[in-house]
Amino acid sequence: MIKRGIGMLILLMSTSLVFAQQYEANWNSLNKRGIPAWFSNAKFGIFIHWGVYAVPSYAVVGPGGYSEWYWHNLRGTKEGSHQQVQAFHDKNYGKDTPYENFESQFTASLYNPQQWAEVFRRSGAKYVVLTSKHHEGYCLWDNKQANESWGHSWNAVTGTPKRDLLGDLTDAVRKEGLKMGYYYSLYEWFNPLWLKDKQRYVKEVMTPQFKDLVTRYKPSIIFSDGEWELTDTAWQSPSLLAWLFNESPVKNEVVVDDRWGSNTRGKNNGATYLTSEYGSGMQPGVIWEESQGIGQSYGYNRMETADDYKKSADLVLMLVDIVSRGGNLLLDIGPTADGRIPVIMQQKLLDIGKWLEVNGEAIYDSKPWTVSQQWSAGKRPETKEASFMSGYNISQLVKKSDQHANVELFFTQKPGAVYCFVPSYRQQVWIRNYTPAKGVIASVLGSSKAIKWQQKGKDCLVDLSSLHPGDVPEGLLVVKMKG
Secondary structure, eight states: OHHHHHHHHHHHHHHHHHHHHHHHHHHHHHHHHOOOHHHHHHOEEEEEOOSGGGTTOOOOSSTTOOGGGHHHHHTTOSTTTHHHHHHHHHHHHOTTOOGGGGGGGOOOTTOOHHHHHHHHHHHTOSEEEEEEEOTTOOBSSOOHHHHHHHTSOOBTTTSTTOSOHHHHHHHHHHHTTOEEEEEEESOOTTOHHHHHOHHHHIIIIIHHHHHHHHHHHOOSEEEEEOOTTSOHHHHTHHHHHHHHHHTSTTTTTOEEBSOSSTTTTTOOOSSSBEEEESSOOOOTTSOEEEEEESSSOSSOOTTOOGGGSOOHHHHHHHHHHHHHTTEEEEEEEOOOTTSOOOHHHHHHHHHHHHHHHHHGGGTTTOBOOSOSEEEOSSOOOOOOOOSBSOOOOHHHHTSOOSSSOOEEEEEEEETTEEEEEESSOOSEEEETTOOOOTTOEEEETTOOSOOEEEEETTEEEEEOTTOOTTSSOSSSEEEEEEO
16 A cells, blocks of 8 residues: 555656646747747738627727627626616616627628628738637637537527628638638636636636637637636646647647736747737837727727727828837727628728728838837927837827927838838928938839938938829828838
8 A cells, every 4th residue: 555655656746747847848849939920021900809799889988998898897897887888788678688688689690701801801901810709708600618618509600690700701811812810718707617617617618619719710810818817827828829839730820919827918938929909019129919999999889989980090100100110900890790890990991901002012021120210309208118008199199299209200121121101291301310322212102203312411301392292192101212
């Protein structure tokens, strides 16, 4: 008995040692992998928040007014919004109506994935990220773990839509030549097993469900979320990502974000890109992505008016600002419960695409220049680097002000070319501390008219005075210095 006990102890210690070694090896492997280059070159993606929350499609308008959090707010577990959401719910649906009843109205009856994908292509985006499952737990594909763990149908194929919403869009997006990826929430607010036994949920629901999604649909990108309740160890993220990077069918192409545990967000470990959400983003030197809705919500919020949506010119400016600092923009839309992209959102996307048709060469595959922005003289306003709800607004920072300096120019570069983004037309563009090589040719993208430049001390003066209305496209101008 004693020998047997000692043997068991040695076996357990050996097993623990092997597990620890595997864990360490997993993270070492992850950190050395790097991030596939296609992601940094793409620059612009479309985010889609679509689920049962599209039925009530309600949130208090303002920063953090996310309609996809309706169920959470209805339960009164998020500060600030419970009373308003509860009042809205009681008035329109009845006090005792459970959230799950909304599933019967999530019909997707007008869903046309081909039309969606065409709009995305015309927007100039290079990749698409759809919510495969948000925190409510409802899956947009036929997943058995969802139904089994909830004890009833809780996916789009066995549920009301009777359709593989995720698969159909995946096929349509790829036919348009774009890369397809998925947002995936690790946790689910009110999943019975999650509430009862989190480790069983990780083992029996989250892990097999994630592998099912990846194996079936082969995403180019995974936007993980809902990680903050547990550490990466508790989520078993290292081993899951080791599977993703070494064994999965997308091991060579897939890109993942930094949301894999309460201790991982914001850490640049070489395996994941950093995320910024309605934030100010980051500076060159790391791979990062800013996500925002066209309005103030990710899911469709019917309480938002036209004034709550960003202007098309401001969306272009936001893209330029982010790309100049080495980031990507993941711009979100929220479809309706019957499967339509609101026309106002479609128009914004097409406006961006029209600008990119002319100026895309200064965006795609570009790198940050020696400086990202050029400021006017004066005191710069404080723009703290923050990844969440920073209040950062580049549209305000480019405006001239008596109180503070403003951003005059943005820059990107490619081999043999520097691109200078001019927010609004001016006859003379001064690029400070820049001496072009001899023979450099200046031009404005979208115009065939020649322009001149000359050196003025340490600065370069580009003369746009010869241009007239009609010589250049409308909107933000791009000066190209080639040679």
